Amino acid sequence: MYSPEAIQSLVDRIGWSSPIESTGVTLTDENLKSDSGRFFDSFHKLVTVQNIYDVLPTPDMDNECFNAEIYKYKQQAVLKVLNAIFDTNDRAYYQTDGNGVKTDVSGTDYSGRISAKVSVFDEVIGLQMVVDILELEDSSARSNLNERAMKEYGVSIRYLLSGYKFNDGETAFVGYVALLKKAIANAINILFPESAATSKNRIINKSYLW
Numbered sequence: 001m002y003s004p005e006a007i008q009s010l011v012d013r014i015g016w017s018s019p020i021e022s023t024g025v026t027l028t029d030e031n032l033k034s035d036s037g038r039f040f041d042s043f044h045k046l047v048t049v050q051n052i053y054d055v056l057p058t059p060d061m062d063n064e065c066f067n068a069e070i071y072k073y074k075q076q077a078v079l080k081v082l083n084a085i086f087d088t089n090d091r092a093y094y095q096t097d098g099n100g101v102k103t104d105v106s107g108t109d110y111s112g113r114i115s116a117k118v119s120v121f122d123e124v125i126g127l128q129m130v131v132d133i134l135e136l137e138d139s140s141a142r143s144n145l146n147e148r149a150m151k152e153y154g155v156s157i158r159y160l161l162s163g164y165k166f167n168d169g170e171t172a173f174v175g176y177v178a179l180l181k182k183a184i185a186n187a188i189n190i191l192f193p194e195s196a197a198t199s200k201n202r203i204i205n206k207s208y209l210w
Contacts, residue, residue, distance in 0.1 A: 002082060006111040009035075010078045010121050014129070016070060017041050019049040028067045031074070036122050040133075043126035044176070046157070047133045055140035077128040081121060084184045086110055091192035113191060124187050127180040134161050134176060 015034030019025045027049065040047045052070060053061070061069065086092045092110065094102040114121070138157040163175030 001107065001109045001111075002086065002114055003109070003111040006114040007075075007078060007082065009115060009118055010081070010125060011074050013118065013122055014038050014040055014074075014125055016049050016074075019053070024063075025049060025053060025066055026063055028071070031067055031071050036119065038122060038126065040126060040129045044130045044134070044160075046137065046160075047130050051137060052133060055137050057140070073129065073132060077125055077132060078121075080132075081124045081128050081184070085121075085124070085187055085191065089188055089192070091188060091194075110191075117191060120187050120190050124180070124183045127176060127183050130176050131161065131180050 012030075012033050013036045015038075016027055016031045017039045018027060018032065049070065052073075053066060056066075056069065058065075092108070093104065093106045095105050096102050134157050138161065159175065161175050161177050163171065163178055164173055165171050
């Protein structure tokens with residue numbers, strides 16, 4: 001459980017960078033707001049307001065509608081992160097003592113823990129946005145960003161998401177989906193540390209083991 005105020009504190013952590021003037025887009029203060037001082041394009045160069053404007057299913061959105069749309073992306077990224085760290089994480093639902101006995105703590109309000117360690121969420125939120133926007137760009141019929149990705153990185157957006165291996169199976173680079181999973185696991189370990197006595201009986205959402 002977490003309060004609307006805790007959710008909003010995370011939405012405000014990372015902002016969108018101002019677009020170039022040629023787009024004609026002016027961002028609202030809520031989209032520019034970055035309490036951490038970080039912006040989404042710092043997590044990946046393709047995650048920009050300009051690129052999103054070019055690939056949204058509705059072309060030539062007016063300023064108000066476009067601002068509402070990209071603010072919704074901020075909100076949804078935070079909700080996905082909270083779901084992964086709290087809602088589908090066994091460690092947020094159970095405490096285990098040194099004898100392996102579980103106690104149901106599913107009614108705990110974690111708003112205070114979020115506020116106390118708010119910076120722990122920055123990396124996860126930023127990477128969640130990278131995955132969300134790269135998936136949007138990969139699926140868009142309007143996108144020419146695959147060509148841009150090939151030129152800049154030598155691979156398509158799909159490979160940026162999934163990673164790439166050489167023919168011998170050696171990893172050439174880790175994709176952003178895997179980087180996001182690792183960041184989620186790291187955040188869980190910080191927010192729900194395990195004692196040495198219980199580390200042999202780890203409780204962690206298996207979907208984030210990789």
